[in-house]
Amino acid sequence: MGLCNAHYARQRLGRPMEPPVRNARATDAERFWSKVDKTGECWLWRGATMSRYGIFRLNSRNHVAHRVAFMWEHGPIPHGAEVDHMCFNRSCVRPSHLRLLDHQKNGQNRSSANSNSKTGVRGVYWNEARKGYMAAASVRDRIYRMGPFPTVNEAEAAIVAWRRDNMPASIHDQRKAG
Known part of the structure; x- marks a missing residue:
């Protein structure tokens, strides 16, 4: 099919074929949302991942993508709080699918x-x-x-x-x- 290695990897992983936004003038939000597939009920992170959680570079540091989405929608995350996926989907960054819990309660919310x-x-x-x-x-x-x-x-x-x-x-x- 004539794909380069980067496009072959995107295709194999089911990721969008268009390149991510790398415009030096793009806002953080534009860069972030360009890596999100909003076609389903869950908004799926399609950028870099670690342990199936999305990773987003912000202010010269890596951040967990669903925490960034929550913070932008609801404000700062209190120290010690965890952002729980109510949909049980680690790659989901849809703010309405996320909530704050303490560690104990986050561990209670399991699907299987x-x-x-x-x-x-x-x-x-x-x-x-x-x-x-x-x-x-x-x-x-x-x-x-x-x-x-x-x-x-x-x-x-x-x-x-x-x-x-x-x-x-x-x-x-x-x-x-x-």
């Missing part, structure tokens, strides 16, 4: 189980000694356990109900309520 989960359900595991499925969650270094339950579904229902009452930042569990 850990990658090494044998049940595939967040907070549910098999306990051989009890011959049943256990449900567990932790808040502020305290672990809350329930069970045993005869099925994964019963254990999941119990832990989701518990998280709904005790982890209000867990959007995924709140949605399961409705």
Whole structure:
């Protein structure tokens, strides 16, 4: 097809083929938004990434792109606050999909189980000694356990109900309520 290495890499990664804005007179906002695909519900960062988070150079320093988008829309981010993706999409920079949380609450807002989960359900595991499925969650270094339950579904229902009452930042569990 006759593409240079840079354009081949953009095509392979599904990124826009037009080059980023490199005009020396472009504003920071013009440079930033030229790297964003706004065609879907989530506004996806198409620039440089690190650990699947967008990276944007601003004031001679690298910044995480979703934090820049949040800051431009809502103002300064307080020290110690984290910007949470309510959509669970790390590459999303749409300000309406972002919110401020402390570290504890940000950790509560998860959409799925850990990658090494044998049940595939967040907070549910098999306990051989009890011959049943256990449900567990932790808040502020305290672990809350329930069970045993005869099925994964019963254990999941119990832990989701518990998280709904005790982890209000867990959007995924709140949605399961409705």
